[in-house]
Amino acid sequence: MVGNTTVDPLAWASAVTKPEIDAVRNPRTGHVLNVRRLIRAFRYERAILLRQRLKALVKREDARLVCATCGVPVYLACSTTKRFFFRHRHEDGSCPAVTRTQLSEADIRAMKYRGAQESGAHKRVKALLLRSLSADPRFKDVASERTWKASEGLCGLRRPDVSARTDTDRLAFEVQLSTTFMDVVLSRKEFYRAEGAALVWVLPYFHPTYRRMTDDDILFGNNSNVFVVDERSAAASEAAGSFIMTCWYRKPIIQGDEIVDEWVERLVRWDEITVEVDRETIIVFDYAQEVARLREELRAAHLERIAAAQAAARQVLEDRANDLREQVLRFVLDATRDDHDMPRNQEWALLNDRLRSMGYGLDGEYPDLLTATRIVHLIESARAGKPVGFGYSSFTELGHHLIHQHPELLLAFGHMLRRFGTKEALYRDDRTGKLRAKLDAIRSELTQNPKYRMAKDEERLCAFLSMGASRKARPDNDNRDQQGRAAA
Ligand SMILES: [Zn+2]
Structure with missing residues (x-):
């Protein structure tokens, strides 16, 4: 297994040692920014969100940052050691900075292997989810891989891993795997938001000291709450006749005169979960609000x-x-x-x-x-x-x-x-x-x-x-x- 670097959400982000693109330009103001300095200005959790934002903007042809050398839009990428760097949106060989190298054969083999390994985990979590939801009579139309057509006026279709509805919400559950790329995370979020449906990312496993890049994408994109469905939570759902998941969330506390995080893990009933479709957040604990309150307290x-x-x-x-x-x-x-x-x-x-x-x-x-x-x-x-x-x-x-x-x-x-x-x-x-x-x-x-x-x-x-x-x-x-x- 590849070693994993996990960064404290409140630590300062750092750049790779030698970024290929060492300067980016804001096309509106013309300001040129030193990449390493720019990245260091963000806390890690913020850098992750910035990365998602830049990516979404680049996809909408709304580039906020371009390569200072060639002017091609760039987005923020993250190395396996959780260090950040910029990548060209497309590479045509005209820029001396090469950021999208071909994958080596070994890389491809490793990815295929991981994919095969994960498809087993994927199936398992899906089955556990179905069991958990079926145990709760409030969830109707619980189904696996049912095609979800976009409503009128919108295009596309999705096939959520599991779908269901309650009296108030339409729900799509997606099992998140390490091969789930940020693009996928973002485009699904957009799709279900437009549908007025709640998208719930479910992880097979989570631990705060061992977080993969995709875990961080989902964690920080969801106000620092993530949900795990495993044998324990499924058994709890069946015993209670109520849909239960394990929630991990960050809880800020004041220590001396600064704010630090505690991690909380607990089984939560669906009733304890706040669904906000507009922002596509599914949370048990409002980290952002609490951190703002504590900052005010410190101030x-x-x-x-x-x-x-x-x-x-x-x-x-x-x-x-x-x-x-x-x-x-x-x-x-x-x-x-x-x-x-x-x-x-x-x-x-x-x-x-x-x-x-x-x-x-x-x-x-x-x-x-x-x-x-x-x-x-x-x-x-x-x-x-x-x-x-x-x-x-x-x-x-x-x-x-x-x-x-x-x-x-x-x-x-x-x-x-x-x-x-x-x-x-x-x-x-x-x-x-x-x-x-x-x-x-x-x-x-x-x-x-x-x-x-x-x-x-x-x-x-x-x-x-x-x-x-x-x-x-x-x-x-x-x-x-x-x-x-x-x-x-
Ligand atoms: Zn360039």
């Missing part, structure tokens, strides 16, 4: 992992920011506690470097600690509704001070008072109404006059330390508003 899990990683990264950043904000506030507010080994200026420079690395530090070679201190005091005063760290006892005094000494801080101060709900405190001690009058006088200028504008880096630092409270509230930073309020 969703992948997206979930990415989202979780992003959320974790955001959390780390946020934690870092919160941590640093706390440190800066404490550093300024605890200024009196001078129990550090390091001079304050040096410590501030280090803190500012960390602020800078996150985009919030003060610019310049010597970032001013006084400026930072003033900003922290401004925030804490607004939050507390009384002066913090400015050396004033009333909020109104602080207001006058800002107007005269630090007009650039007024806007941020105003936003924070509103956000922290401490605005009224500003006028509590304004008995003369002077502060209110002054503020009313400059209100229209606040957003126009540059003297009321903070330096960019100072504004950034203030917004960071106040969690956005120093900026005008916008509908889109609701989130930050809440954080600001929560902090207040």
